[in-house]
Every structure is written in structure tokens, then in C-alpha cells.
Amino acid sequence: MAQSDPLYQRIASDLRDQIRTGALKAGDRLPTEVELREQYDVSRNTVRLALGVLQNEGMISSTQGKGTVVREQVMLTYHAAWAESRDRNASDQTDAFYAEMRDQGRKGEYRDFEMRIKPATPELAARLHVEEGDSLVSRAISRYVDGQPFSLQDSYYPMDISQECGLLTPHDVPGGVIRAMAAKGHTEIGYVDELTTRMPRPDEARKLGLSQGTPVLVYVRTTYSDKRPLRLTLTIFAGDRNRVVYELGELGAYTAGNGGVS
Amino acid sequence: MAQSDPLYQRIASDLRDQIRTGALKAGDRLPTEVELREQYDVSRNTVRLALGVLQNEGMISSTQGKGTVVREQVMLTYHAAWAESRDRNASDQTDAFYAEMRDQGRKGEYRDFEMRIKPATPELAARLHVEEGDSLVSRAISRYVDGQPFSLQDSYYPMDISQECGLLTPHDVPGGVIRAMAAKGHTEIGYVDELTTRMPRPDEARKLGLSQGTPVLVYVRTTYSDKRPLRLTLTIFAGDRNRVVYELGELGAYTAGNGGVS
DNA sequence: TGGCACCATTTGTTGGGACAACTTCGAGAG
DNA sequence: CTCTCGAAGTTGTCCCAACAAATGGTGCCA
Secondary structure, eight states: OOTTSOHHHHHHHHHHHHHHHTSSOTTOBOOOHHHHHHHHTOOHHHHHHHHHHHHHTTSEEEETTTEEEEOOOOOEEEEHHHHHHHHHHSSSHHHHHHHHHHHTTOOEEEEEEEEEEEEOOHHHHHHHTOOTTOEEEEEEEEEEETTEEEEEEEEEEEHHHHHHHTOOSSSOOTTOHHHHHHHTTOOOOEEEEEEEEEOOOHHHHHHHTOOTTOOEEEEEEEEEOSSSEEEEEEEEEETTTEEEEEEEESOOSOOOOSSOOO | OOTTSOHHHHHHHHHHHHHHHTSSOTTOBOOOHHHHHHHHTOOHHHHHHHHHHHHHTTSEEEETTTEEEEOOOOOEEEEHHHHHHHHHHSSSHHHHHHHHHHHTTOOEEEEEEEEEEEEOOHHHHHHHTOOTTOEEEEEEEEEEETTEEEEEEEEEEEHHHHHHHTOOSSSOOTTOHHHHHHHTTOOOOEEEEEEEEEOOOHHHHHHHTOOTTOOEEEEEEEEEOSSSEEEEEEEEEETTTEEEEEEEESOOSOOOOSSOOO
16 A cells, blocks of 8 residues: 555555445446556556456456456355264265255255275375375265355275275265264274365366465364274365354354354 | 466466476476576566466465575464363463474464454454444464464453453463453353465465465354353464364374375 | 347457566675 | 675566457347
């Protein structure tokens, strides 16, 4: 905002303020590039630089032929600690996801199920206590909510457990993976969740339908029995639509609000 | 990578592959814009578009006069579930942070402590069970690790509790906030953690020293007594340097690896 | 009335050029 | 030998121009 700032930064700040103060609301259309060009008396190139800044901040979204609009945020919540207890009663993780979405009045579905065998990367090997390059069974799905892509999930299982529990099928496991594993003595007793964020890779951006300037939430759950790691689930959440929640301690009937904080 | 992709996307893909395959390693210098311009026989404008894509993906970083280099990632870990149990024994949250960093062989410090009184936003009001616009006490700090900015933390307390427990000072509370609150009967029995991600606002990017294409991890912890919310802590983590970990269940001596997964 | 072709509008892509700002490093002055 | 200054190299900002591609609406035609 300083006088010495580059032109395009000043224009970006100006528009950002208009959005922040509510002069431009979510869904509103911005002036066209040509209008902005005249308004600020700069070249169209500079206008595009300014719009690019806001696009990379996730504030606006442009579509060829249509124009540029202020993005609106709809937040969905994933209860990580709570979902686990559901897991144990439900037939599969997918059912926990369904239940969660139903509770929030949404329609959940999943697509593109794939079973593949992949070599363990160093990171996967360290977490699942196998050797780097060992074969792992990968069971991947894409989750959708109300027809919109929501998250990409990829679960990895050690090969011996997969064979023992019948996970080597390109279909759902009858009764659910967790139950099948528990029946063979591989009972889940705890997990470690790791949460990071980064910008999506191009294929992730495509699959999740992410517009420019949307980061992803990377969520890795490693589940353990009393003896060894059983499973690693890697979930890529569309960052602009998702919130992961942990409720821990002896809480009563408290509920988190629906909006996000800052 | 398709033939029909725009030129700048193809150049970006090309360079991205070189980084992914290791032809260009972290810290390596990329060819200059002029060299790339000649190499691909395009205008410098197009080269800059391609570099902008990779910059927004957080893969490279340019400095005026110096050149463009492949970014390297150093991950620090924040144990969210574990930190809480430390909290109860330590004199303050800041001590838990120190201990965590010390365990990872790093030097933690904090700067720019500020005590302010702010009106409750709708989101804050809903979580702390107060009316919108009610006064809240905000105690904010910036955390540094090895001299690098690490996270911005802002804790909000209801006014009545703040007055009762002596939080209205622009200094550390002797013995720690948690102990002071527990002494007055406000004992923490549980919390709700919410994790989201987004691109940083300009001031956040400045304070955290974030380069282009780095998202932030937004971490909101609401702490409860058996009667009411006691505290809301909003932490903004630099997304490229931080990982939040939850260890839940009856786990033994399992430890998470040091690298990130995907 | 329904469908199709066309046109105006708008953003996307790409080229060209010029100068500013910053870093590095070597040559020359002291 | 050290310090300073300036040149060369590199990225940052800004302008202009043209055409491509997608969208939405208009109006003609069946």
C-alpha cells in the first residue's frame, strides 16, 4: 500500500481492500480488465499482474469469456478423532465419511476406486516399518461431496497383511477393511496423524478441480496394532473447502461453530 | 504436457520434471531468464510466466539480481496432542514450544509479545460463547526457530476470566496462564482443534518471511473447562516448514519419521 | 417454438521493448 | 592490502500490440 510499492501491488491492495470491506462480496463480478486498465490508467499487462496476485491468494477466480469473480468459501468439516470411533463400528472408512457428510446435510460419494501394488518410498517404508522398495498394497479413492471433488485418499497396507486379510481385490472388502483385519488379529489400538500443507501438484489440482491459489491439506494417518503399523492413509484435501477437527478430552455436548476462524 | 498446452505451461512442466527427477536439486541455480529464453526460443515474458507457475507451486524462489534457485524444505514438527500434556506441567505454552524445539535440536525463541483488547468477531464469539463485539483479551506472540520466523500465535480469553486471573498485563503471567487460571477454578479438561489451510495475507507473508507460493496452516485450539470455553488459540504456521502431529491411542514407543509423506 | 449460426465481450497466450533495482565481483584508488 | 566504485549480469516493473479461445446473447431460419 505504500507509495513506493509497484503499481500492480497497489492495484491488488486496492481490490483486496474492496473485498475485505465488503464493497465487493463473494460471487460479485470484478470490473473487466479493460475497465480496470482505464480506471487505473495502466497497461492491461499490469492489470493482469494485479489480478494474478489476488488469484494466487485464492481471493478471486477468472474464467475465459466470463470474467473475474470474488471467490466464496464453503467449509466442510472432517472430524478426525471422532471419525476414528465411527470407523470401528462402521463397515469401512468410507461409511464414516458418508455419515459425516450426511450429518452436515451433504451428499457424499466416492469414485475411481483403484487397487494397485506400489513399491514403498522411503517415507512410506519408515512409517510402515518395511524396507524401502518393498511391495505395498494401495487402495485409492476420490471422495465427492454434492458432486464436487473433495479429497483424494490413498491407503497403503503391508503386503503380508493384505494377503492374509483379502485386500488384494479391486473391489470393496465385504464387511470393511478394518473388520477384516481385526478378524485376523490385527486390531487397531491407536494412530498418529500428521498434517501439513503445500501447493497442489498439477494432477492434484486437476482431480480436485482447484483453481489457482488454492493449497491442499495433506493428512497422513498411520494406524497401529499393539505390535506393528497396520495401515497408512494419505488424504489430500482441497484446502479451500475443508477443515480437519480433533475433539479431545472429556468434552460434553460442545459443538464447534460452522464458520472458520481467520 | 500435452502438445496443446500453452508454451509457458510446457516450459514449467519441463523444469518441474527436472526438479522432480533430481536433474535440478534443492539449492541449485536455474538457468537465467535470458538463457531459458534462448533455450526454448520464446519471449522473456513467456519464460517469466513459466517461472511464475513454479514459484506459485512453491518449487523455486527468485531474488532480484541473484537468480532463481530450487527451494529446499526443512520440516519441523509440532506435537499437538502431546504438547497439551506438557502444557499442564510446564509454566506456560511457550515452555512447551521450547521443549519441543529443544528435542528436535533447534533453538526456539519468541518475540513481539503484545496484549491487546479486541472485539469478538462472529467466529470468535461463537467459539468462546460470548456475544459478538464483546471485549476479548488477546495475547499474541511470534515464534522463531533458529532465528527464522516459525509461527504467529494469538490467544483470546474472555474478559471476566482475564480480569479474575490477572491476564491484563503486557508481560508474562508469573507461573503461566494455565496455572493462573487453574488456581481460580478454571481447569482445562479438553479442547477442540481445527486445522485449515489458505494462502497468507500480505502482512502474514511479511511477518513469516514467506516466499511466493507458500500457504499457511491455520490451527485453532479452543480449550474448555467443565463449564465453558476458557481460551482460543489461533496459530498461523508457515506451511513449508511445519507439520502438526497427533498421537492418539495406546501407542508404545512408536515415533514418526522425520521426512514428510508426499 | 426450437435450434443453430454468428457476433460482441472477456480472459488467455505470446511477442516485442525499455528501464529500474539489486547482487556480485573485479579494477583501481588510497 | 583494503576499501570503494562501477560495470556486468540478473530479476523486477511496465508499456504496447495482436491474436486465440471461451462465453453469452442475438437473431435468423426452419
